[in-house]
Amino acid sequence: MKSKAIRIDRNGGPEELKLVEVDVGEPGPGEIRVRHHAVGLNFIDTYQRSGLYKLPMPLQLGMEAAGVVEAVGEGVSHLKQGDRVAYASQPPGAYCELRVMPARCVCRLPDAIDFETGAAMMLKGLTAQYLLKKTLPAEGLEPGDHILFHAAAGGVGLIACQWAKALGLQLIGTAGSDAKCQLALDHGAAHCINYSTGNFVEKVKEITGGKGVKVVYDSVGKDTWQGSLDCLRPLGLLAVFGNGSGPVPPIDLGLLAGKGSLYMTRPTLFTHLATRESTQAMANDLFEVVGSGAVKIPIDQRYKLEDVQQAHRDLEARKTTGCTILTL
Template identity: 75%
Template sequence: MKSRVVQITHNGGPEVLQLVEQEVPAPGAGEVLLRHHAVGLNFIDVYQRSGLYQLPLPLNLGMEAAGVVEAVGQDVKHLKVGDRVAYASHPPGSYSERRVMPATHVCHLPDAISFETGAAMMLKGMTAQYLLKKCRPVEGIQPGDFVLFHAAAGGVGLIACQWARALGLQLIATAGSDEKCALALANGAVHAINYRSENFAERVMEITEGQGVKVVYDSVGKDTWEGSLACLRRFGLMVSFGNASGPVAPFAPAVLAAKSLYVTRQTLFAHMHSREATQAIADDLFHVVSSGLVNIHIDQRYPLADVQQAHRDLEARKTTGSSILTL
């Protein structure tokens, strides 16, 4: 059995993405064979393609998808042939029609959630879940508290805006255009700041009457680092979970001293340390989506063959919400 797969043989720009045919093996012990119906696009794919995150080459790209189980290897107990599933997981390889992968992080997809929604939400929605539920400041966080979320009109951001509203948090959004700010506000942000036309740190201090926010959730990286620290309140938590503008430069811990700040660098996969932990995060996500508290915005769809253009749009920040590859 063969499958079309997006592969790179060396790191570089979108032009290194090549659509090739590969033989798909039978699943081994602990593995499943999946037929994808839709595939998710994420900024981590760009990092892996460019070499910011170094992985062995040649490399099949993609970290999330939704589809159907076609075969099950030995020792897989929680899945069977015909199950609807979705996942966000290592190893990469979701940019494909079919793949064999470890079953540990593959989750049942509820019937009420479409394959496209499943593919668009797993990595982004599970990221929003651990950020809002597990990355908490030392003094805790309660309804009414202010938090700052950068790139709030993106896939993770729009989910976080809605989820924060459901939790009673006052989420201040940043985005790169007035249109994106309006989108964040429409999805639950209480304030939105266009960082291209305003100093977001100064504006945050105005909104919070000089107090600052308890938490900053930052996937942008070097361009927002200093401003993010500046708008935290005493004992505030800086949560770094991405590098869209490039990695943060080394810094002296003394810069945290004036307000006794906390800094953490998070990844989703550290929270997915077991099948049970993965399923618990996914179940929380499935609940808020199925209940209507969170709507998954799929604003861009690209055929698998147009993956180069998809990456160009992603890097140029031309996208909003979630993007998927269709098969």
């Protein structure tokens, strides 16, 4: 059985992404074969392509998709042939028409959620879930609390803006243009700061009456982490969950002491998806909030699978907003 797929043979720029034809066999124990209807694009894909995250070569990229189960391997009990499914899963390999993959992180997709939405929302929506529900400051979060969320007009950010509002939180977003700030505000951010024209630390202090926020969710990394620490109130938490501008350098722990006994963590989604039970519980939470209409999944860009090089260029150039999918 043949499938179109996107593969790289070495790390590098978007030009390394090649359209190839691969053989797809039968699922083994604990595996399924799934035919994709849509594939999600994420910033982590660019980290894997560039070599920031090292993986064996050749590498088929892609961490999330939605489609239909074609075959089920031995020992898989939560899925059957014909099920509509969506996933965010390791190992990579979603940039394709058809694949065999571990069944553990694959979840049945509710009938009310279409394939494009399913493909766009799993990795980003589950990331927003573990951040807002599980990556919490020592004093917890209560309705009315201010939080700071960088890249608020991105895929994770626009989901987080809506979810935070549903939880009663006052989300302060940052973005790189007035248009992106307006997008975050339209999706539920209480405030949004254009970091290209203003100092986000000063603006956060102004918004919070000098107190600062309990938690900063930072996917930008190198360019923002120091300012993020300065936005925190004592005992606050900085959660760096991405490296959009590069990784955070080694830090002196005394810095955290001097700024008010701060906490700092580098969480990953796949730690939270380590078991079948945790994956399903998180997905159920996401399906519920999307199904209720409290969170809408903004798909702002669509590219054909064979146009994936341009999709990566646009993503890295910060030309995208919301979610991006590859169509088949």
